[in-house]
Amino acid sequence: MRRVSRSAAFAIALTMVFAATSFAQDPNGARAGRWEVSAFPGGGVFFTEGDTSESPDFGEYGLGGSFTFNVNRWIGIEGEVGAGLGVDQDLNFGSATVSSAKVPHSLAYNGSVIYSVIGNDRAFAPYVAGGLGGLTFFNRDDVQALGLTRDDTFLAGNVGGGAKFFLSPHWGVRGDYRFFIVDGKEDAPGFFGLNETRYGHRVYGGFVFTGGR
Numbered sequence: 169m170r171r172v173s174r175s176a177a178f179a180i181a182l183t184m185v186f187a188a189t190s191f192a193q194d195p196n197g198a199r200a201g202r203w204e205v206s207a208f209p210g211g212g213v214f215f216t217e218g219d220t221s222e223s224p225d226f227g228e229y230g231l232g233g234s235f236t237f238n239v240n241r242w243i244g245i246e247g248e249v250g251a252g253l254g255v256d257q258d259l260n261f262g263s264a265t266v267s268s269a270k271v272p273h274s275l276a277y278n279g280s281v282i283y284s285v286i287g288n289d290r291a292f293a294p295y296v297a298g299g300l301g302g303l304t305f306f307n308r309d310d311v312q313a314l315g316l317t318r319d320d321t322f323l324a325g326n327v328g329g330g331a332k333f334f335l336s337p338h339w340g341v342r343g344d345y346r347f348f349i350v351d352g353k354e355d356a357p358g359f360f361g362l363n364e365t366r367y368g369h370r371v372y373g374g375f376v377f378t379g380g381r
Contacts, residue, residue, distance in 0.1 A: 198334035200288035202380030204236040204244075206342055211372035213252040213274070215350075217260075223361035224259040226271045228252035230370055236282060241289045244282035246297070250370070251275055254311070259359070270310040276303050276348075276370075278326055288332070291340075296329040303350055305360070315358030322360075323351040332376050344372040 211230035217223060232250030239245065252274035259269045280299025287293070303324040307316050326346040334340035348368040356362050 197337040198291040198340065199337070199378075200238055200284075200293060200332065200334065201338075201378040202238055204234075204238070204332075204376050204378045206234045206236070206344075206374055206376045208232045208234075208250070208342075208344070208372040208374035210374070211370065213250075213276075213368060213370045215366055215368040218361040218364050218366055222261055222358055223364060223366070224261055224359065226257060226259060226359075228254055228271065228274060230372060232276075232372065238288060241287040242284055244284070244288070244295075246280045246282050246299070247278075248280065248301075249275070249277050250372075261359075269314070271314070272305040272307065272311045272316055274303060274305050276324065277301050278324070280326065291334045292331065293334070294329070294331040296327075297344075297346070298325075298327045300325050303348070305357070316360075317357070320353075320357060320360075322353065322356070325349045328370075330372075334376075334378070338379060339375065339377050342372075342374055342376045344370075344374075346370045 209231055213228040213230040215226055217225040230250060230252055232248060234246050234248035236244045236246040254271040254273050256268045256270060259266045278299045278301030280297045282295050282297050284293050284295045301324055302321050304319060304321040305316055307318050326348050328346035330342060330344035332340055332342045350366040350368065352361060352364040354363055360366060
């Protein structure tokens, strides 16, 4: 969990460094085009503890990518895929702690609406976002002790926001935060909570490429 936190903090810090550069340079013509491709090589995914003592909090290393079509300077439609890579960590099941436990890898896929709060026709473009998609946890031999005996998919909604900092007419950097609400299921694996809504946080830092003006 600690390693995931450090990775996420580093990704966000890197984005902020590039952001400061963008403000200082304010390059001519640096803004979003009709389409954008974002690549997120670093970040973190964190799921909070569930309502029951058998649903521990845990974290994953996050990376992903997205494609955005900008309908106009205010509204964009985004499709995104993100992977969560399970890392060894301590899991607390009530009063019991499992040290260096394996957690499953995951894949999130979402469709979202992006609203640029001051317009995306400028170098600095903050936005809010919301959407719906799925979250799949993948079974493997070393996570079956957590009750995950097959690949399992959940319905998930997300809300959040972030900012894009365009350093040139074609590329820039991006920081993104999403709050996830994962719908429970009757046959959910034990560690993720039976019939229990789970909540998660994801932070990303990465690059954005734009074109089609």
